[in-house]
Amino acid sequence: MTEAELRSLLHRRGLARIADDLVRLAAPTVRVFLQPVDEADHPIGASKVGGRADLPAGVAWPEWHEPMAFIAQFDLAAVAAHDREVALSTRGRLSIFYETDSEPLYSAGWGLPEETEPADFPEVDESLGWCVLYHEGNPATFIRRDVPPELNERARFPPCAARFAAEVTLPDLNGPEIASLRPTETERLALIEIDADVNRGDWETGGHHLLGYPYNLGEQTLVQCELAARRIPYEWMAADPARKRRIEREAADRWRLLVQVDSSDDAGMDWAGGGLLHVCIGREALRARDFSRVWINLQFL
Incomplete structure (x- = not known):
């Protein structure tokens, strides 16, 4: 959705009073x-x-316990023409891998008796379950790798070419940005109705994008990244409203979306029944082009 399309949508849906503020808060996305x-x-x-x-x-195919699934690669020179905030490099390639077979948490149970409950799995560094690589080399020197034979068939996704367009996204409905506008209950309901249209789009095209705001299914994904990276229990945060607001602000300041990968029939991806994969990165890490400091969050209903 372009900025002009967003402004038109806001006026049609009864959000004219805060339309200028919402457009101001809208973040560019690719x-x-x-x-x-x-x-x-x-x-x-x-x-x-x-x-x-x-x-x-x-460069070896990333693995953790077993080879990771290859999710996507992006030629940043092709992305650059649509990156209005110039947040990404204008050269090089990003390659995203994820341990999809049983998800990172459950991979902690490998080698344990089958009857072991997930709650009894040893503590694990979830970030071992994904890998984002950044390379600036000449693609003429790259090699198209065969999929490792150990990789589960369900984690072998059919290839889809990617093309890009500059659009905009809106902040999460429950985040501090929208709260600062003090929407009325009628306006809040209207925002709920347009959220998926703006930040996800329709099922046929999918809600795949780089940068911008994520489309959240439930809790804010940036907050979930903040909690997981700092090993903070959600219950501890939620027990104190003031503490929850503080952590939400800290998460918004520290993290941002790098890539949103939606469930897709074309790509053969179904993230836990129609969910999304959010590849998030610290703002400082993105400026430093340090893609080892990403956090991947899987959201589903």
């Missing part, structure tokens, strides 16, 4: 549109979701 492709016809290093990873020679 929408990703997918098209199934024969990978043999897709250039090495070009942007895609699913398929086989294109990696520099000498």
